[in-house]
Amino acid sequence: xxxxxxxxxxxxxxxxxxxxxxxxxxxxxxxxxxxxxxxxxxxxxxxxxxxxxxxxxxxxxxxxxxxxxxxxxxxxxxxxxxxxxxxxxxxxxxxxxxxxxxxxxxxxxxxxxxxxxxxxxxxxxxxxxxxxxxxxxxxxxxxxxxxxxxxxxxxxxxxxxxxxxxxxxxxxxxxxxxxxxxxxxxxxxxxxxxxxxxxxxxxxxxxxxxxxxxxxxxxxxxxxxxxxxxxxxxxxxxxxxxxxxxxxxxxxxxxxxxxxxxxxxxxxxxxxxxxxxxxxxxxxxxxxxxxxxxxxxxxxxxxxxxxxxxxxxxxxxxxxxxxxxxxxxxxxxxxxxxxxxxxxxxxxxxxxxxxxxxxxxxxxxxxxxxxxxxxxxxxxxxxxxxxxxxxxxxxxxxxxxx
Amino acid sequence: xxxxxxxxxxxxxxxxxxxxxxxxxxxxxxxxxxxxxxxxxxxxxxxxxxxxxxxxxxxxxxxxxxxxxxxxxxxxxxxxxxxxxxxxxxxxxxxxxxxxxxxxxxxxxxxxxxxxxxxxxxxxxxxxxxxxxxxxxxxxxxxxxxxxxxxxxxxxxxxxxxxxxxxxxxxxxxxxxxxxxxxxxxxxxxxxxxxxxxxxxxxxxxxxxxxxxxxxxxxxxxxxxxxxxxxxxxxx
Numbered sequence: 089x090x091x092x093x094x095x096x097x098x099x100x101x102x103x104x105x106x107x108x109x110x111x112x113x114x115x116x117x118x119x120x121x122x123x124x125x126x127x128x129x130x131x132x133x134x135x136x137x138x139x140x141x142x143x144x145x146x147x148x149x150x151x152x153x154x155x156x157x158x159x160x161x162x163x164x165x166x167x168x169x170x171x172x173x174x175x176x177x178x179x180x181x182x183x184x185x186x187x188x189x190x191x192x193x194x195x196x197x198x199x200x201x202x203x204x205x206x207x208x209x210x211x212x213x214x215x216x217x218x219x220x221x222x223x224x225x226x227x228x229x230x231x232x233x234x235x236x237x238x239x240x241x242x243x244x245x246x247x248x249x250x251x252x253x254x255x256x257x258x259x260x261x262x263x264x265x266x267x268x269x270x271x272x273x274x275x276x277x278x279x280x281x282x283x284x285x286x287x288x289x290x291x292x293x294x295x296x297x298x299x300x301x302x303x304x305x306x307x308x309x310x311x312x313x314x315x316x317x318x319x320x321x322x323x324x325x326x327x328x329x330x331x332x333x334x335x336x337x338x339x340x341x342x343x344x345x346x347x348x349x350x351x352x353x354x355x356x357x358x359x360x361x362x363x364x365x366x367x368x369x370x371x372x373x374x375x376x377x378x379x380x381x382x383x384x385x386x387x388x389x390x391x392x393x394x395x396x397x398x399x400x401x402x403x404x405x406x407x408x409x410x411x412x413x414x415x416x417x418x419x420x421x422x423x424x425x426x427x428x429x430x431x432x433x434x435x436x437x438x439x440x441x442x443x444x445x446x447x448x449x450x451x452x453x454x455x456x457x458x459x460x461x462x463x464x465x466x467x468x469x470x471x472x473x474x475x476x477x478x479x480x481x482x483x484x485x486x487x488x489x490x
Numbered sequence: 491x492x493x494x495x496x497x498x499x500x501x502x503x504x505x506x507x508x509x510x511x512x513x514x515x516x517x518x519x520x521x522x523x524x525x526x527x528x529x530x531x532x533x534x535x536x537x538x539x540x541x542x543x544x545x546x547x548x549x550x551x552x553x554x555x556x557x558x559x560x561x562x563x564x565x566x567x568x569x570x571x572x573x574x575x576x577x578x579x580x581x582x583x584x585x586x587x588x589x590x591x592x593x594x595x596x597x598x599x600x601x602x603x604x605x606x607x608x609x610x611x612x613x614x615x616x617x618x619x620x621x622x623x624x625x626x627x628x629x630x631x632x633x634x635x636x637x638x639x640x641x642x643x644x645x646x647x648x649x650x651x652x653x654x655x656x657x658x659x660x661x662x663x664x665x666x667x668x669x670x671x672x673x674x675x676x677x678x679x680x681x682x683x684x685x686x687x688x689x690x691x692x693x694x695x696x697x698x699x700x701x702x703x704x705x706x707x708x709x710x711x712x713x714x715x716x717x718x719x720x721x722x723x724x725x726x
Contacts, residue, residue: 094588098581105576300572305633308538309589310562316589487540 089315092322099293099323109289113331116281120335123274124343134185146266150348152195153264157350160259161199166219169196169203173215183215199262206361207231225258228361235362236447240425245449248456252364260358265351268369269359270343272441275376278335279439280412282380283387285335286328287408290391292401293324294482299401304487317482321392321475328388329381336377356445363445365458375460376444382467383435389471393478396485412436433463491517491551493537493641493671498546500532500695507532509695510546519667521686521703522675523714529695530675531569534645537673538566550641562591565639567630569646569675575619579610579629582618583636590637597636604632607662609655623650631659635666642666644674648681660685679711691717 103109122129128146132139139145159165175192176183183189193200204214207227232253236246297303306312352370356363359372367375387408395404415436420428425448432443438459449456493515500508508529524530535541537548539555548555550563573582580601587597605611608628618626627650634642647663648656664685666672676682682689683703691699691714699717703710 090591091588091593094594095585098585098588101581102574102576105574300574301568301570302572302574304535304538304540304568304571305566305586306589307540308561308564308566309586310558310591310637311589312561313558486542487535 089311089318091311092315092319095311095316095319096322099319100326102296103289103293103323103327106289106292112285112288113334116285116335117338119281120274120278120338121342123277124270124339125346127270128346135182137185139190148194149197150264150266153198153262153266154350155195156198156262157264159262161202161221161224161262162259163219163221165199165262166203166221166224169199170217170219172196173200202262202358202361206357208234221259228357229253231361232364239422239447241447241449244451245447245456248449249364249447252366256355256357256364256366260355263351263354263358263369264348265354265358265369267344267347267349268351268354268373270347271339271373272359272369272376274339274343275380275444276440278339279380279383280436282332282335282384283408283412283436285331286384286387287391287405289331290324290327290388291395291404291408293320293392294396295399295401295404298399301487303485307485307487313483314479317479321389321478324392325385325388325471328384328391332377332381332384336380340377360441360445362442362447364447365445372445376439376441379444379460379463379467380439382464383439386467386471386474387435389474389478393474393481396478396481433466435467438463491640491671493673494547494549495537496547498533498536498543498548500529500536500541501544506695508536508543511692511695511697512546513690513697513700515671515673515688517667517669517671518687519663519672519674519685520688520690521682522673522690522692523679523682524675524692525718528692530692531645532695533692534566534643534673534675535568537641538564538643562637563640565634565637565642567634567644567647569649571630573618573621573626573629575617578615578617579621579625580605580614582629583614583633586633587636592637600636604635607635608632624652624655627651628655640670642670642672644672646676647674648676648678656681679714683710693718 128143130142132142132145156165172192172195176186176188179186183193200214203209203217203224204211206224207214207217208231209217232249233246236249241249297306306316309316352368354369356365356367356369356372359369391404391408394407395401398404398407411434415434418431420431422428429448432438432446437443444459446459449458450462452462493513495511495513495515497510497512498508499506499510511533522530522533532541536543537555539561550560553560574585577585583601583604584597587600592600602611602614605614608631610625610628610632613621613625618629621629627647631644631647634644644663648659651659660681663672663674667685667687674682674686686703689699689701689703689710690697
């Protein structure tokens with residue numbers, strides 16, 4: 089299309105010409121940095137008693153975890169861990185305040201936490217647990233079966249996950265993976281920040297022409313309809329994708345610089361034992377942030393089309409903010425299976441570890457698709473449909489006298 | 491070269507803004523007179539394709555108003571419109587040139603020419619937000635001429651211009667009318683008296699008078715006022 093590139097460049101200039109865009113991006117980048125580094129700030133207290141700075145505790149923890157890296161979580165390591173925890177005097181659960189915990193048990197706390205999460209126990213139950221490798225991995229199977237039942241999976245879905253479980257190797261090999269974990273842990277916050285940035289910066293792409301009365305000039309120009317719509321959409325989508333990539337890059341650079349790049353190939357189950365697929369922690373990070381990119385594209389398309397429908401930037405921003413806030417407070421119970429699953433596909437809900445790697449599947453052509461397979465197609469397909477509908481709406485635009 | 495307007499109407503819920511207007515315009519300058527709310531701007535917007543008529547058709551050399559080809563030969567200066575304050579004057583013209591289908595090379599040639607024509611050659615690199623009202627109006631005139639339009643629609647083109655600039659633009663419009671159709675609306679009767687080959691008068695959405703205005707004939711302002719005092723319609 090003739091002049092598309094030139095018009096695209098001007099549309100980008102219009103977006104970046106607004107101060108609010110720069111202010112929003114700078115604030116969100118600072119929040120991204122604080123999301124990634126928040127656990128290093130401040131002081132660690134137990135029962136109002138100062139233990140140490142969070143940063144000092146992190147450094148110790150990292151040293152211990154790196155010592156454990158490369159060791160299988162097997163009978164030997166479990167026994168070592170429980171021997172260490174056995175040195176803690178009986179404190180009715182307040183063991184973290186004891187000297188023995190910090191001297192003997194803390195070096196093994198990563199393994200202790202892994203067992204607690206994997207067997208779905210609380211700390212007191214884990215303390216009383218007898219170390220048994222077989223029981224640990226069998227306990228994980230029980231935990232998964234319970235999870236699948238509570239998620240109202242069909243027998244076909246359960247069978248799908250059982251097959252996935254069979255392809256996984258145990259015992260898991262322990263690895264220090266804090267950098268990658270921080271990226272997965274911060275995904276929800278970074279996702280919300282991306283959606284808010286897109287809503288703030290793109291909600292005026294179309295309404296501003298009407299507000300400034302430049303629509304009269306645009307719509308009587310040769311390329312003011314189809315080509316300009318495409319240029320605006322391309323600029324908006326590039327901005328949305330660029331925002332996701334910028335925040336992702338900022339988070340990755342910071343997380344990996346501060347916490348280290350170790351553990352890319354570690355089993356994902358070390359972080360999230362609820363998942364049955366055979367993927368690594370690093371792969372999970374790349375998949376998650378790839379989904380953030382797809383969500384940003386959908387959000388960009390949605391914001392722009394909604395703003396064209398409402399013809400009002402503030403109204404659009406209000407709707408998007410409302411949806412984000414609503415998604416924080418409304419949780420549809422699992423027994424409304426279809427409704428709950430659809431609700432969780434909302435980008436403001438979906439961009440979290442537990443939804444991306446959720447066990448609920450989508451039946452498709454005699455097989456099943458996981459969320460990581462289905463959602464990118466859903467998001468990009470919906471963005472395409474929205475933009476096609478938006479185009480029809482835009483072509484019908486009239487410059488009414490106001 | 492002919493602009494054909496055939497029984498064009500625009501009706502809002504309780505109001506007929508333009509009522510079955512039919513015109514055939516050939517090369518020359520057409521001055522459209524009418525009181526506020528007479529339907530001048532609505533008619534011009536429909537001629538420019540940015541407002542859809544409720545009924546009737548508009549075509550230039552048999553090209554329908556809704557087509558890209560029609561828009562390619564159109565230049566429009568709206569009565570009240572905005573700019574991109576963050577753009578420099580020349581950025582705005584380059585943007586409009588791209589919208590109007592000029593190549594980069596054509597735009598690079600045309601933009602300085604037009605900035606000079608509207609006496610903004612020293613201000614092209616300044617941001618539009620620093621422009622005065624008159625400078626913005628001149629920039630608007632420049633953008634309307636970017637694609638060398640065959641059909642030029644100017645809604646109150648001399649509004650905001652100082653007397654010297656007004657005279658200069660009257661002459662420019664007269665020149666432009668020699669090779670294209672220029673339709674301009676204004677409240678200033680003397681503007682039309684000096685440059686319009688044909689005068690069109692609108693009242694309550696209807697075209698109440700159209701015809702040549704000869705030099706030395708009755709004073710146009712007196713005639714104009716008399717038309718609006720008359721109760722009857724269909725003087726044409």
